[in-house]
Amino acid sequence: MGRRIQFDLERVRPLSVEFYNRDPRRVARDLLGKVLVRELDGEQMAGRIVEVEAYLGTGDAAAHSAAGLTPRNRVLFGPPGRSYVYFIYGNHYCLNVSCLPDGVAGGVLFRALEPLFGLEAMARNRGLSGELTARVQRLLTTGPGRLCDAMKITRTRDNDLDLTTPESGIWIGNDGARRPRVAVTPRIGITKSADQTLRYIVAGNEFVSGPRAGLGN
């Protein structure tokens, strides 16, 4: 018998636009422990943010905004608190939130969630069946492509949405949970600017992807 998840979505309050109108490094760190909520076709899903990466507008060769404004990355240059969804490796979508004021590029990539609500729906979306064992739960939203798959986040439908209001179908909120212990490491899957430590994880959380080492900070 699996562990029953108890989580009250009513307790979650959306984060303000001003929350995102800051340096992506600060936003990334503060997003840990917050809740990403998805509502689609009357179905609700939610997960606690346990792994993110900051992408800076300037001086960051790994950021999509590095070469200047293009049709694809325009959301990163727009106002804060909006969704930037891109398609990668021919298979996967990745979700970011824009940071800093209109005209200044920057964003945070969502890399992993701890599933809180709607696990059955997420498993279905991921093509997983059977018992929701700890191992299967980790396959739901651990990894940037997986969490988009689980929540059916796509570019055509979900790019450039306002993430500060439930009306968008995707939003981020605070449920009053205590601020988690944070660790910082280099980012994953990039070659440029790979020396910078811009990946933020909840220390010791089992739903973090890849290496979980890193000095607390």
Added chain:
DNA sequence: TTATAGATTGCCT
């Protein structure tokens, strides 16, 4: 118009 690299994942050995 063509070429290439990419903020990944899952399956293979």
Added chain:
DNA sequence: GGCAATCTATAAT
């Protein structure tokens, strides 16, 4: 632990 799959934005020709 290695690597193919699969698409497309952007750069190069």
